[in-house]
Amino acid sequence: MEEQLKIDFEKFLENTNFSKKNVEIKRKNFNNFIEKGFPNRREENWKFSDLNQIISKNIKNLSFYHDLSKPNKIDQSIFIDGLEHNKLVFVNGRIEKIEFDYEEKNKIEILDDLVLEKTKNTNNSLLFLNNAFVSKYFKIIVKKNYFLQKPLVIYNITNKDLVSKSINLKVDILLEENSSLKLIELSNDKSTTNFININYNFDIQKNSILKNYKIDNNSNSNIKYCFNNINQDTDSVSEIFLLSSGSKFIKNEINCNLNGKYASAFVNGVFILNETKHHEIKTNINHIVENTKSYQLIKGVLEDTSKAVYQGKIFVDSKAQKTDGYQLSKAILLNDNTEFNAKPELEIYADDVKCSHGSASGSLNEDSIFYLMSRGLNYQEAKKLLINGFLLDVIEKITDTEIRNLIKNIMNLKQ
Amino acid sequence: MLKIKNLKADIDNKSILNNFNLEIKPGEVHAIMGPNGSGKSTLSNILSGKKGYDVSGEILFENKNLFELETEERAHKGIFLAFQYPLEIPGVNTNIFLKTSLNAIRKARGEKELDAIEFLKLVKLKAKELKFDEEKLNRQLNVGFSGGEKKKNEILQMSILSPKLSILDETDSGLDIDALKIVADGVNSLRKKDNSFLIITHYQRLLDYIKPDYVHVLMDGKIIKSGGPELALELESKGYENFN
Structure with a gap:
């Protein structure tokens, strides 16, 4: 090459x-x-x-x-x-x-x-x-x-x-x-x-x-x-x-x-993957000065043999007291052959900070599907409702109403 | 309406129901009482079509073999299960869920689907009858609802879907007296000559408010005694252990 x-x-x-x-x-x-x-x-x-x-x-x-x-x-x-x-x-x-x-x-x-x-x-x-x-x-x-x-x-x-x-x-x-x-x-x-x-x-x-x-x-x-x-x-x-x-x-x-006090960053994302797709979101949020805030929410729905990766890092400088850092990632694996890799990283050098992270992945809850089906929805409808509900949580974080609706349309989430 | 013959149900090779027989005619209210682990919830799950059980025997609902129907088809035919533990469904708006559910059932029955306005009118009326906080209908389904609200929500769904056979799986557990009365009123208002109820409970208390036509005692997977409402009182005073 x-x-x-x-x-x-x-x-x-x-x-x-x-x-x-x-x-x-x-x-x-x-x-x-x-x-x-x-x-x-x-x-x-x-x-x-x-x-x-x-x-x-x-x-x-x-x-x-x-x-x-x-x-x-x-x-x-x-x-x-x-x-x-x-x-x-x-x-x-x-x-x-x-x-x-x-x-x-x-x-x-x-x-x-x-x-x-x-x-x-x-x-x-x-x-x-x-x-x-x-x-x-x-x-x-x-x-x-x-x-x-x-x-x-x-x-x-x-x-x-x-x-x-x-x-x-x-x-x-x-x-x-x-x-x-x-x-x-x-x-x-x-x-x-x-x-x-x-x-x-x-x-x-x-x-x-x-x-x-x-x-x-x-x-x-x-x-x-x-x-x-x-x-x-x-x-x-x-x-x-x-x-x-x-x-x-x-x-x-x-x-x-x-870099400036009271600056805040929000990173929200969804993976919707099928076939052999492989996507990654990697973040480095660097809290350099005090009183800064970051929030990250990532969700994924994976099908077939797709793979998603989320590496989320929060760095807090020794000067960055009163930092507020949050991150959470969740994935629904619709199939045994899918893969979700989450690597949260917190690197904190200040002592007066509030930081948290979490990650969870699993299959669709069969009891929830049964609940919805017992109300007359078929399996596909129940599954779709649960997945959309799972993702909607992230979409609702979009603060611009017009663009939020546009994205719901693009994702076929319009209710 | 419902005929259960020789029902046997196992889960993971463990026998839960064995030689279970029951017949419910249109308009009747049956109560099944039994101790923990006697098979009450298994019965309601099997009637609703939950997977994971090995079953044999026969269940006929309006002369149709229930084992041939999927869960949603049973709902379309008019079977409703009020869950012992209603599930929280994040991200799904309660109103939208109710409308989706009602229209799925109406469609399957060949009835016209309700539009948003017709639906809201209906749901408002029903919520008022059940003293159910309307504002909650705009929230995610059961998310952040108290135990009592979840149970009331089940009864609200029942009343909107107007099923032929309603199965109430320990709907009274976790309810205070006021909520219990509201739930009972909801059930009583649905009692009609062709609507039937199967009420599963530990306690006689609920039956003070909903008068059953028949009471059955379930132990070790089969009905050991059947009788009228007085049987519930007898059970209450003797306890399950001394009963036989």
Whole structure:
């Protein structure tokens, strides 16, 4: 693979117009990636999801060069109906549309050709890969005191033409003081066996609110990794919801730094998996200063031979007194061949904190099914009602009513 | 309405019911009393179609072989079990559950399904009759309900689904006197010439409020004595141990 990688990288640099400085940083990242390769299970972070193996098993002849010079048509039918929203559309990794029709023009700034910064203390090889191969690096800035009127939907579409490619996207989002953004990420894949590597960096300044809904619902054979780095200042709030269901493999990694007092982070997610799907949610919530709060609730319903992994870490710095950290994960295993791995981790250096964690998994309660059937529901209806009830608990945590209803619709949970 | 002949039930090779016989005619109220472990709950589970028992013998409900019917089909035909321990179903709204249940049964019977407005009207009326806090109907099914509320919720479901044969499995246990009266009133208001009841209980107390036509004593998996309401009083004074 290494030979091909080098050829692809040179071809990529040749065909894209990068500044000298940018090329230099890209080469550095590339070399770092070559050295480390795809992560494997020997790394603690990847012990339940050996990406190296997953890629070699699922993707034949992965190609790292992909021609982004020609525009792609956007299939408008996949746009969310009945919800007014701003749009950012990627097709096959190429940005095709940026549209903030509902907003005041001078309140949103978009930088679309950022130069990479030197990667600070990371040894995440997938970030190296991303930095080396990302072609356009975007930054969206929401100006001070501005609350977006409508949500922003980032569509990540791949079509049939895309086969066995490595796609890298990078978007920074800055919420200046006292601003607010609701961001929905929706993927729609008709492509086969690609590796899609996305990196978001969120900077949430004082008093600002980010609500981020990540929806992976349509069934596809792609392998995905999404790294989210979040920095939060005083009195800021982040609310993340993940619907992890459609892709063959996806690992969502959330690294959230609560750097300002009274900052709070909420991570809620559901796995709904069947066939041989394998999904992971990995969180690092870092309580850096005092009086910060985090809450995580993850639930999964697993069928066939699917597998879900939740690694949730809460780190509490010695300065972070009065931290409130909570995490809980639960899974229903519908079948003996499914697997749920939960690894809660608490690393606490302060003494006046409130932290808790828990995890449980098991099969559907047959007594509950009998109870519902004795009221006239058949087995399938009873099962569905119980599963929906189990998941609804997480969906109800979504604070935006309109988006909560949208997600219930997408999940077929409308009562 | 219900004919049980030579019912034998085992679980894990342990005999629970043996040579059990019972006939209930339309409009009758039968009470089955017995000590712990005599097979009372097994009987109600088997009538409702719970899996996990090895059964033989015959149970006819309106001349139909019950063993050929799934749990939900028995509910459609008009069998209702008020659970001894009603289950908590997180995430499922009580009203929505009641409506789903009622409409599943109406549909199976070839009746028109109720829309949201018709249903709410019905449920409000029934809740009022049973002094059931309406606000609770908007909560998750039985979650955070007290023991008494759960039992009342069973009776509310019974009254909404208006079954032909209602089986009350120790509905009186855990109820205070006021709740007991409300539950009994609920049952009595459903007593009609073609509705029957099978009341399973430890104590005579409930039978002060719901007058049974027949009382049966169940011990070691079979009925050892049958009689009228006076049998319950006799049991109460003698205790199960000295009874034979």
